[in-house]
Amino acid sequence: MKIAIYGYGNLGKGVECAAAHNADMELTGVFTRRNPEDVRTLTGVPVYRAEEILAHKDDIDVLIICGGSATDLPKQTPALAADFNVVDSFDTHARIPEHFAAVDAAAAQSGHTAIISCGWDPGMFSVNRVYMESILPGGTTYTFWGKGVSQGHSDAVRRIEGVVDARQYTVPVAEAVERVRNGENPDLTTRMKHTRECFVVAEEGADKAAIEQAIKTMPNYFDEYDTTVYFISMEEMKEHHSALPHGGNVIRSGKTGLNDECSHTMEYSLKLDSNPEFTSSILVCCARAIYKMAQRGVTGCLTMLDVAPADLSPLSAEELRAHSL
Amino acid sequence: MKIAIYGYGNLGKGVECAAAHNADMELTGVFTRRNPEDVRTLTGVPVYRAEEILAHKDDIDVLIICGGSATDLPKQTPALAADFNVVDSFDTHARIPEHFAAVDAAAAQSGHTAIISCGWDPGMFSVNRVYMESILPGGTTYTFWGKGVSQGHSDAVRRIEGVVDARQYTVPVAEAVERVRNGENPDLTTRMKHTRECFVVAEEGADKAAIEQAIKTMPNYFDEYDTTVYFISMEEMKEHHSALPHGGNVIRSGKTGLNDECSHTMEYSLKLDSNPEFTSSILVCCARAIYKMAQRGVTGCLTMLDVAPADLSPLSAEELRAHSL
Numbered sequence: 001m002k003i004a005i006y007g008y009g010n011l012g013k014g015v016e017c018a019a020a021h022n023a024d025m026e027l028t029g030v031f032t033r034r035n036p037e038d039v040r041t042l043t044g045v046p047v048y049r050a051e052e053i054l055a056h057k058d059d060i061d062v063l064i065i066c067g068g069s070a071t072d073l074p075k076q077t078p079a080l081a082a083d084f085n086v087v088d089s090f091d092t093h094a095r096i097p098e099h100f101a102a103v104d105a106a107a108a109q110s111g112h113t114a115i116i117s118c119g120w121d122p123g124m125f126s127v128n129r130v131y132m133e134s135i136l137p138g139g140t141t142y143t144f145w146g147k148g149v150s151q152g153h154s155d156a157v158r159r160i161e162g163v164v165d166a167r168q169y170t171v172p173v174a175e176a177v178e179r180v181r182n183g184e185n186p187d188l189t190t191r192m193k194h195t196r197e198c199f200v201v202a203e204e205g206a207d208k209a210a211i212e213q214a215i216k217t218m219p220n221y222f223d224e225y226d227t228t229v230y231f232i233s234m235e236e237m238k239e240h241h242s243a244l245p246h247g248g249n250v251i252r253s254g255k256t257g258l259n260d261e262c263s264h265t266m267e268y269s270l271k272l273d274s275n276p277e278f279t280s281s282i283l284v285c286c287a288r289a290i291y292k293m294a295q296r297g298v299t300g301c302l303t304m305l306d307v308a309p310a311d312l313s314p315l316s317a318e319e320l321r322a323h324s325l
Numbered sequence: 326m327k328i329a330i331y332g333y334g335n336l337g338k339g340v341e342c343a344a345a346h347n348a349d350m351e352l353t354g355v356f357t358r359r360n361p362e363d364v365r366t367l368t369g370v371p372v373y374r375a376e377e378i379l380a381h382k383d384d385i386d387v388l389i390i391c392g393g394s395a396t397d398l399p400k401q402t403p404a405l406a407a408d409f410n411v412v413d414s415f416d417t418h419a420r421i422p423e424h425f426a427a428v429d430a431a432a433a434q435s436g437h438t439a440i441i442s443c444g445w446d447p448g449m450f451s452v453n454r455v456y457m458e459s460i461l462p463g464g465t466t467y468t469f470w471g472k473g474v475s476q477g478h479s480d481a482v483r484r485i486e487g488v489v490d491a492r493q494y495t496v497p498v499a500e501a502v503e504r505v506r507n508g509e510n511p512d513l514t515t516r517m518k519h520t521r522e523c524f525v526v527a528e529e530g531a532d533k534a535a536i537e538q539a540i541k542t543m544p545n546y547f548d549e550y551d552t553t554v555y556f557i558s559m560e561e562m563k564e565h566h567s568a569l570p571h572g573g574n575v576i577r578s579g580k581t582g583l584n585d586e587c588s589h590t591m592e593y594s595l596k597l598d599s600n601p602e603f604t605s606s607i608l609v610c611c612a613r614a615i616y617k618m619a620q621r622g623v624t625g626c627l628t629m630l631d632v633a634p635a636d637l638s639p640l641s642a643e644e645l646r647a648h649s650l
Contacts, residue, residue, distance in 0.1 A: 014581065017581060017582050017583050018581060020583075021461075021462050021463060021581070022462060042583050043583070093650065096646055096647070096650050097643070097646055097647050100646055117650055122650045124456065124460075126649050126650045127456070127634050128593075129649045130634040130635065130637065130638050130645060130649050131449065131452070131634055131637065133638065133649070134610040134613075134634070134637035134638045134639070135449075135603075135606050135607055135610055135637075136346075136606055137346050137347060137639075138346060181596075254606075256339065256342060256343060256346070256598075256599065256602040256603065256605070256606055257342050257599070257602055258342050258345075258367050258368070261598075262597075262598035262599040262602050262603075263598050264595070264596065264597045264598060264599075264602075264603050264606075265595070265596040265597075266593075266594075266595055267592075267593070267594045267595075268453075268591075268592070268593050269591075269592045269594075270589070270590070270591055270592075271506075271589065271590040272587075272589045272590075273581075273586075273587035273588050273589060274581060274582070274587040274589075277581040277582055277587050277589075278460075278581065278587075278589050280581070281460050281461055281579075281581055281589075282460055285459040285460055288459075303646060303650055304634075305633065305634045305635040305642070305645050305646070305649070305650065306633050306635050306642070307633055308630065308631050308632055308633045309452050309455040309456055309459070309629075309630050310455065310630040310631050312455065312456065312459035312460075313455050313458065313459045314459070314462075317630070317631070318422070320455060320630050321421055321422055321425055321628060321630070322421070322422050324451050324454045324455050324458070324630070325418065325421050325442055325447045325451045325628055325630065
């Protein structure tokens with residue numbers, strides 16, 4: 001199958017690398033809004049202007065759109081679904097139904113197949129929530145994120161006056177995770193589940209106390225959390241905080257038996273050196289799934305909840321039954 | 326949807342309880358090879374003779390077959406797929422392709438939908454192996470079982486001369502699990518992954534040393550493991566070893582990046598108070614999935630690898646996108 005990348009940032013580079021790990025795929029091109037001559041790909045795959053993509057239609061079975069969720073994907077995914085089978089990683093949870101509707105309308109009309117919100121949350125964490133809740137109804141599902149870099153929170157800190165650079169880590173509270181793992185089904189406030197750690201490079205002479213105060217009281221981002229702020233040098237930032245690690249856990253416990261005598265705990269956990277590279281790996285196997293599903297005549301928009309695990313795999317159903325079941 | 330149970334042992338009782346936890350299902354009957362007058366159900370659901378099941382066809386959308394894998398299911402599932410949509414928990418890994426072929430032939434011919442090998446291994450562990458291997462190709466997937474009771478191994482010990490009762494626990498080696506979690510991709514022999522603990526009630530005057538020796542050297546079951554044998558009284562057996570807990574972990578780590586710079590670890594883990602009750606809960610949501618899929622015209626045999634997560638859920642696709650994604 002032939003895939004192409006639309007948008008060449010961290011995620012696009014991750015897809016390029018992930019494609020090289022999958023022998024059943026050929027990456028035929030990278031499409032960018034920048035000047036192609038200014039873009040050098042990691043593996044030497046050709047770079048084209050975004051507006052020329054229709055000329056390459058025959059070389060693209062599935063197009064992986066690697067734009068941002070805030071402004072790129074709401075426009076790009078529906079527009080490109082008119083001509084391509086498309087994959088995206090739209091991750092603004094609250095706006096997924098709206099994005100789904102727009103992409104579904106476009107893909108259904110053009111007879112293409114689309115899959116949105118691929119990644120780990122939304123994505124594999126969502127898949128696990130649905131499995132867990134279907135197996136054991138009743139009870140509560142808990143999601144913990146981290147320890148990892150939240151790019152949205154890092155950006156928010158960078159916008160504060162006097163801040164040169166910032167990195168924000170979301171850290172799950174170990175005691176809360178333990179209580180959930182033990183099947184206690186605790187009531188946990190936002191503050192009890194995660195803490196936030198900010199590493200900040202301040203301008204020379206900046207009012208550090210004011211920066212710290214601005215961070216800790218920032219509505220939506222920090223005010224409901226216990227936040228620790230560390231001021232560091234730019235050198236320390238580059239040396240210790242240039243990676244984008246992340247991870248987390250989805251945990252659910254539930255009861256079975258006539259009188260709920262038995263308790264069971266299910267957990268899915270991820271420990272990731274690179275958030276964008278892991279997300280890219282998921283985008284690539286989702287591209288395979290919709291390629292297979294498109295060949296079976298499925299059209300319109302899907303999410304990972306609508307995809308059977310076997311469709312993500314390069315192995316045949318027979319091979320999977322013999323080796324993985 | 327109306328479901329019925331075929332075979333009323335631990336698993337059948339578990340399905341009865343699980344059905345009561347799912348508001349979209351009605352359990353219409355239990356079918357048994359025993360005299361129905363000798364069987365009292367936990368919830369008062371009616372009991373019928375197995376041979377009379379065709380008379381109840383209109384009351385059964387999906388039949389959950391709760392027989393054993395050794396001799397019951399290879400006969401029952403293909404035979405019943407001639408008249409019903411069926412679910413089973415066939416768990417003899419090596420014989421799954423053969424069982425699949427027999428059930429698929431019967432279900433395809435009769436126009437019914439079947440799903441075999443539902444449970445957690447095979448089942449949810451298989452599903453996770455396929456997700457993990459599709460996301461991160463290359464590397465090794467590790468499965469650890471326990472701590473939990475292996476009924477097959479317990480039975481094997483009970484067949485030794487001088488043994489009145491026995492319970493065998495499979496125990497993962499914590500150090501091996503840690504190494505896998507750390508992404509070391511270690512080479513692990515059978516002995517390095519699990520140990521076995523046997524609790525044995527011996528006949529009065531039995532040769533305990535001989536029993537211990539017979540256990541530890543038993544081919545296939547114990548000879549490749551470090552096994553510890555404890556002799557206990559029947560009272561201790563009843564008080565401390567009457568439950569059937571189990572669990573385990575599927576762990577895979579893999580690399581991403583142009584030169585495999587980044588490492589990622591994925592883990593799925595279960596901690597179960599009752600192995601049969603958890604398996605039953607999975608059987609019940611698989612029954613829902615094939616009910617939905619049968620309505621969409623899917624026929625023939627499936628496994629959990631062929632089922633999209635959304636089909637296991639009582640929620641609509643819209644609800645899932647809004648709340649779980």
